Amino acid sequence: MGASSHVARWGSSLAVRIPKPVAEQWGVQEGSRIEMIPRGDRLVMRRKSYDLKEMVARITPETRHSEVDTGPAVGEEVW
Template sequence: MEVQIRKWGNSSAVRLPKALMEQLGLDAGSTLAVEIRDGALVMRPSGPTLEEMLATCTPEKMALTEEDRQWLDNDPVGNEEI
């Protein structure tokens, strides 16, 4: 697939086709990490790092609900393997 670099104000822009955006799960406003690797421009969807995700795991958020406890205490009912 080829795209063309266009002038956009004092910058340049690349328009990404809808099919490519859908395949990557991107929307307008999504953030991409951009780098040069071995002479190639590489763009990838950026997201939180593992450290950032783990930082949101507080004891309050990790506490089991009553529904969780009931589910965990249930016996297998089908062909589950534990």
């Protein structure tokens, strides 16, 4: 299914509206993460997917942080 839209200003950026039928078919809604990949005179948009193994593989000693003390338990937490 194809559709037309237009480019509008959103603050200092530009935005493209996704028509409701396309969003429903595509399975996206407000807050959905997408990727935009420029390919020549085309722009490919796709739902952003995450690969846990890839994300964990990118963890380095520099990107790790120590534990953060959030205070005593306040409910039924078991530590």
